[in-house]
Amino acid sequence: MCCAVVLAFAFGCVGVEAEETRAAFRPCIDPSNLPFANTQGEGFENRIADLFAKKLGLPVQAYAFPQRMNFIRNTLRYKLPGEDFRCDIVMSLPAGFDQALTTAPYYRSTYALVYPKGKGLDQVKSGGDLLALSADRRSKLTIGIHDKSPASIWLVKHGMEAQAKPYQMMSPDPDQYPGQIIEKDLAQGKIDAAVVWGPIAGYYAKRVRDVELVVVPLRSEPGVKFDYAIAMGVRYGEREWKETVEKLIVENQSTITGILREYGVPLVNERGEPM
Structure with a gap:
């Protein structure tokens, strides 16, 4: 994908050293929402989280909350006084979603x-x-x-x-x-x-x-948008973490795409054409 090539160049020098203090890769997930994720680790978000965690040398520690209203507020941005955040990354968000700092898209x-x-x-x-x-x-x-x-x-x-x-x-x-x-x-x-x-x-x-x-x-048409680019999301202000995640996306894009195809996800390009 062309965006992967651009990102590979842009983040080619970004390492994961800044993230060595992380004790775990902590995705925010829905406990029962296949094909995306569940607490049994059966969704493609779980699989991609496992992949990234392995690349970073970290265990996966997911935080599950039903993906209803206010999911971001109750997961990515949820923090009690004196405690740490419960999770650090949402694995699937529309690109440009304004409640989180979104990465470059990893599929459409x-x-x-x-x-x-x-x-x-x-x-x-x-x-x-x-x-x-x-x-x-x-x-x-x-x-x-x-x-x-x-x-x-x-x-x-x-x-x-x-x-x-x-x-x-x-x-x-x-x-x-x-x-x-x-x-x-x-x-x-x-x-x-x-x-x-x-x-x-x-x-x-x-x-x-x-x-x-x-x-x-289905192809988008005037007045009806069917296709959407999907990214990952981190907290605002965590730009280094975002760059680390984007580097992981670029370096593992072919594996990610393979996982998505295993789950039957229809993939399209920016023109809405099947890939």
Whole structure:
């Protein structure tokens, strides 16, 4: 990736000596939010944290907190008087997220359409193909989406709001998780298709065994942004730590990309084209 080349040059002389006082690599994670992370270490954020910790010669000491409202305040910025911060890095944040000092992006993904093979949508290879279906065919579809997401904006833009079935992205119920829209309702035929964030789409489509699911990455269009660059985040003021993390990203980008592909993450370039 071109950004990796630029960073390799920019941070080629940055060492990890300034971080030798760290006793552990301490990511802020959600305790149960696959494919991103969980307390069993099964997510790709866990895997990347393990990779970085090994490179720094440190153990991993994760701090888990449900990724609901105020996640940054309750993790990265949480500190009681006389105590240390609980964790030092958030492994996945939108690039430029204003509540943390974000690194250069380490991947870009996009929302994806997911549907079961052999159920009448096999000709759909893009968002445009879905919109090109006959009005009668489209009217019979039920499409699962997460509320307040680009998917809902997209369906409204194209006159398909009646076909949308909204699901909560962040439910207060600990047994609810974003991937169940695919793993349960789509796989069981309760909905005809789903449009969700790419890492969720790819991971849960791979986990379903009873039916083959097709994942179609979606391209951004005027008025609807589907693809986003994802970075890591540290506390404001910790610029040396940020540079250390960016150097780790650059030096391990191919391994990171391999991990993301293992989890089925649809990767796209800055033009939204599949990689």
